[in-house]
Amino acid sequence: MTRIELRQISNFILKKVSLEIPSYKTYVLIGPNGAGKTTILKVIAGLVNYRGNVLFDGRPVDDLPPWKRNVGYVPQSNALFPHMTVEENILFGLKVKGVDENSARKIVKEYMEIADITHLKNRYPLTLSGGEQKKVAIIRALVNDPKILLLDEPFTGLHYDTRIQLVEVLRNIKKQYNKTVILVTHDLDEALELGDYYGILVNGRILYSGNKYGFLNSVNKYLGYVNALECNVEKCMSELGLCKVSCSKIPLIVPWEGDLDNINRKLIVSVQADKLIVYRVEEQCPSINCIQGEVYSISKLQNDLQVIKVNTDLDVTLNIISSCKVSVGEKVFVNIPLKYIRTYVLKENRGRRP
Amino acid sequence: MQHRLALYSLSLVLFVTIWFAFSFFTPHYLLPTPLDVVRAFIEMTLKESLFIDIMVTLSRVLLGFSLGFLMGLILAIASMLYNTFRDIIYPLVAFISVTPSFAFIPLLMIWVGLNDMLAIAAVAICVGFPIVYSFISSKKSIDPEIINVALTLGASRKDLVFKIILPLSITHLAPLLKLEAGHSWKMVFVTEYLALSSGLGFLMVRAYSMISVDKIIALIILLGLLALVFQYIIELIETRIMRKWGYMRRLNI
CATH class of the missing domain: 2.40.50.140 (Nucleic acid-binding proteins)
Incomplete structure (x- = not known):
């Protein structure tokens, strides 16, 4: 299990952000553009500098580099490796961690089936649609079995039908693999569809953090x-x-x-x-x-x-x-x-x- | 495509016709007809050593280009793996890349001597340093999120360089390589013209000393065509890689 705590996090955009995210839940961070939502994800992943403390299950991880934090990060742009096929993209994390080829391929096959992307395995990312790219990016992050999955605006720019499909994939993943998920969005519908707990971030400050009821009472006021x-x-x-x-x-x-x-x-x-x-x-x-x-x-x-x-x-x-x-x-x-x-x-x- | 080919052919026919027209009103020793140039080309092939000289120039270009590419690649990898090394070589690399390559020829003539290595070294410098320069700069132009994702997936610095940055740099390097392919021919030609006694540059000196304008034009056309073919081959390799990765479809080319 992984409970995440952020204590007094400050940097170039965040101002003394403190949060507590329970294990195995989907925490949705909502706020307008430029509020610092993506930066919070990067702080958790160890990809940007910050002051304050990040704790996983009560243990500080501030000194750990990104590759030792065991988080899966899916950026808004997907950031798929354009020179690798879908299968190679998904295999990347397992290969650099030294998992042997056969076991790695077996794991990748299993995950690709869940997201229904097996038929895309030999395609290159730039030849895929937005929804397909997003699925690959999520599976690539998941295949490493991270404790925490960080999703940055996962549905931006996707067609409504694709969004519904992707929501279903995310629900299946959550049910099957029990991850702590942090999802960043500026879209209320996305937030309501997937969240268990919510945070409202405006101008680098957390204005609300809590359950859906409190969120519903605060959201109109803050956003x-x-x-x-x-x-x-x-x-x-x-x-x-x-x-x-x-x-x-x-x-x-x-x-x-x-x-x-x-x-x-x-x-x-x-x-x-x-x-x-x-x-x-x-x-x-x-x-x-x-x-x-x-x-x-x-x-x-x-x-x-x-x-x-x-x-x-x-x-x-x-x-x-x-x-x-x-x-x-x-x-x-x-x-x-x-x-x-x-x-x-x-x-x-x-x-x-x- | 057919339309474009037709236009290319039309432009060629137009050029040759104008040339023909001008050559009728100009003394032949100043502007020979296209037929005279063809004749000069055949004469150089049959009676002189044109074919051997083409091979000599070509081998110098290929060796120099490959050596430069290899040197550039090794320095680029080392500079990406070790920041200190990058910081040490960067000023030198930037300086050599922006200095006109021809300026190094006199120095190389003294250091290397008047032999094949002169042309090869000149091309290697002309190609190698801009490659290192471009690699160091291309690291900045790769989407930082790609690097971020690779890091969270567990990539070490070595993995980043060899599996991500190096292959992706091809997209930035390809236009430069095409440009350098053309520069290599210029570099070899100038060194042959100034200091060597073989190759197409040397043939040009000989044609000039005999004021054989037909041979000079024949050599210009030959050099241009050879450089074009070389550039085209590099472009072809680039296109194949880019198409495989889906870049071409995205750009609708």
Whole structure:
């Protein structure tokens, strides 16, 4: 098992970051671009300089070089070796560790079957699609049997179908090999799909670290580009693929096509901030999913865009990215378009706060 | 491709036609016709030692190029394995790489003497040092994440150099090698012209001393063609490697 602790980590971007990541769990680190997410992964892998301490299972690893830390690192660019075939790429780690050729090939074969990439073994990385490259990069990291798997924005730039496939591969891997996984992303949907525990990183500082419930309460506050709501299901109309939910008493209609058992009647509803529409007049706001609220902060972005934070009457904060001219204190009406809403089952698993 | 070949042929035909036209209005000892040049070429082949001189020049180019490449590769590997060694040789390598190669010929004439080794050494210097220079710089242009991943997978410094950096440097080295292939011919030609008594450079001196413009033009064409073929072979090797790795498809070439 590998429990990871970061104590007061500082460097050129991180500011006294302290974290605790439980063993065998998927910890998702979310934050905007340039927040220092990738740097945290590199600190854990020993690839950048830092002050502070990194501990694996309570033992400091600060003096260990990357090749002795036993972590699997999958960068955003995949960084496959372009001059080696897929099989050679995956074999690389075993070969440099001195595993004999036959055993190494046997191990590689087994892993390639899990990710369904056996048919690609003689291809070169640049001839593969983005999703195939990502699978190879993950398998290459896993085949060395690392204690910790570090994934940097694994789904960026991938087609939706490929993402679903890859999520499935990651779930299988997690189930079969029981790894501590740290996944870095700026995408809330990726985070909600895979995470057990969450951290929010902004400007090199950890603003939240803990379980899904706390995360759902904090995410709208700390990240201006997403909205996540914890909702109770009231009624589902399976023939329409819709559910009527209540998110902190806000009534919403959301898409849902799966089954919901009697015990689990909770959903997480997420929607990107730039998909929300803000109206100044109630009559203009569509009747479905229209929420009344008051603007309490506005922060400027580029090209006339601004992050508008709206406090609803029922004390829920919504983030809207829009160029609509509103002022602080103004009463507005926010529409959450049905087609942009994503829903996830919220497991009744209130794990301890790491 | 056929379209391009047709255009190449058209350009050649146009050039020869213009040449023909000019040669009718110019004294033949200044500008012979293309036919005179062909005749001079046949004469040099049959009555003089053109074939042997081609072989002599070619062997000097090949030996010098190979020696330079080998020397460059050994120094590059050593400099990547040992940082201290790299820091010691880097200023010298940078200096020799940017100094015009022809400037070394007089020095080599005194140190090596007027023999085959003069041309070979000149080419080796002209090719070897830019290779080391390029290797040291190419390390910086390899995606640092590739190095990071290799490190987390357990690669030692030796593994990094031999299994990652060296093969990947080919992508940066290939254009340089093509350029150096052309330079090698220039270097051998100049040393033969200035100091040696065999090879195509020497034939050029002889043609010049007899003011045989037809032979001079024939030799220019021959030298150009030989250098082009040499460069083409290196390009072919590069293309095969790059295509195998999938670079060509990505660039849509």
